[in-house]
Amino acid sequence: MSNDDLKQNNENRKNIVEIRGLEKSYEKGNIKALNGIDLDIKEGEFVSIIGPSGSGKSTLLNMLGALDIADSGTIEVAGYDLSRNKKLDEFRSKKIGFIFQLHNLIPNISVAENVEIPMFEGKLPNKDRRELSLKLLDSVGLKDKAKIKPTKLSGGERQRVAIARALANEPSIILADEPTGSLDSRTSKKILDQLNKLHKEKNVTLIMVTHDMNVAKLADRVIEVLDGKIIETTDDSLLNDNIKIEG
Ligand SMILES: Nc1ncnc2c1ncn2[C@@H]1O[C@H](COP(=O)(O)OP(=O)(O)OP(=O)(O)O)[C@@H](O)[C@H]1O
Ligand SMILES: [Mg+2]
Structure with missing residues (x-):
């Protein structure tokens, strides 16, 4: 495909996220965490969000991820109108994979059981759930750790379990908050490779x-x-398609 074709292809894709004038305050309006966000994200796009601590x-x-509700503005994600505050449980369990900070695994159940948590919304029998869980753990290189508790894993291994879990319900969108935050560069690279692979091979939208x-x-x-606003967005998709993670 030529660059023009690629560009055209890009423009033809549907928006999976449409945000208009989104505002959110805390502390009775004293803290304006989001101050008028407008944002479109295409299906299958990989977007990263940067900005100083406390910027929103x-x-x-x-x-x-519909984990919080805005004060005003509209937000539509994967066909769900999140501003209407309806069917949010369904939206979260069907559409979203969450990868947040390191401590988000449940410590007193096994690694495999942690990965199965999002599957409980669906109708899979126990045996199939375990089979899928092991397959997902295998894909992040952790099949042999399935039976142990997350407390016995390293930070990077825990983060990979979180990725496996985020994939358990085949989400359209993965939301990751500092997924490599406190990891060394080699482990970070592994995590990023895995996320990038998902985005490329399964057309998962990655934010x-x-x-x-x-x-x-x-x-x-x-x-x-x-300060709760988007000040810049750069579209380097054509350039970055050629970038490989070194190492
Ligand atoms: N639940 C809350 N109650 C009160 N204030 C909050 C709450 N959550 C966030 N804030 C405030 O809203 C602002 C934006 O916070 P947010 O967590 O979105 O920042 P961030 O960009 O993710 O920062 P960091 O890089 O440090 O994680 C900050 O001033 C923060 O103190
Ligand atoms: Mg933050």
Whole structure:
């Protein structure tokens, strides 16, 4: 495909996210976490969100996952109108895979059981759930850890379990908040490879908050948030299609 074809292809894709004038305050309006966000994201796009601490990145990600409700504005994700506050459980369980900070695994159940958590919304029998769980763990290189508790895993291994779990319900969108935040560069690379592979092979839309510009640049597009507003979005998708993660 020529660059023009690629560009055309890009423009023909549907929006999976449409946000208009989104606002969110905390502390009775004293803290304006989101101050008029307008944002479109295409189906299958990989977008990273950067910006200083406290600028509103996690708040925005929470809104995208319907973990929090905006004060005003509209937000439509994967065909669900999240501003109407309806069917949000269904939306979260069917459409979204969450990868948040390191401590989000349940410590007193096994790794395999952790991965099965999102499957309980569906109708899979126990045996099939376990089979799928093992398959997902295998895909992140952790099949042999399935039976142990997450407390016995390293930080990077836990994060890979979180990825396996995020995939358990075959989400359209993966929301990742600093997925490589406190990991060494080798482990980070593994995690990012895995996320990138999903995005490329399964056309999963990937929206990732990161502090690390080198990580952010792996995305098709980098969005910068400052004081609850988007101040810049760069579209480097054609350039970045050719970038491989080194190592
Ligand atoms: N539940 C809450 N109650 C009160 N204030 C909040 C709440 N959540 C976020 N805030 C405030 O909203 C603003 C945006 O927070 P947010 O967590 O979105 O920032 P962030 O960009 O993710 O920062 P970081 O990079 O440090 O994670 C901050 O001023 C924060 O203190
Ligand atoms: Mg944050």
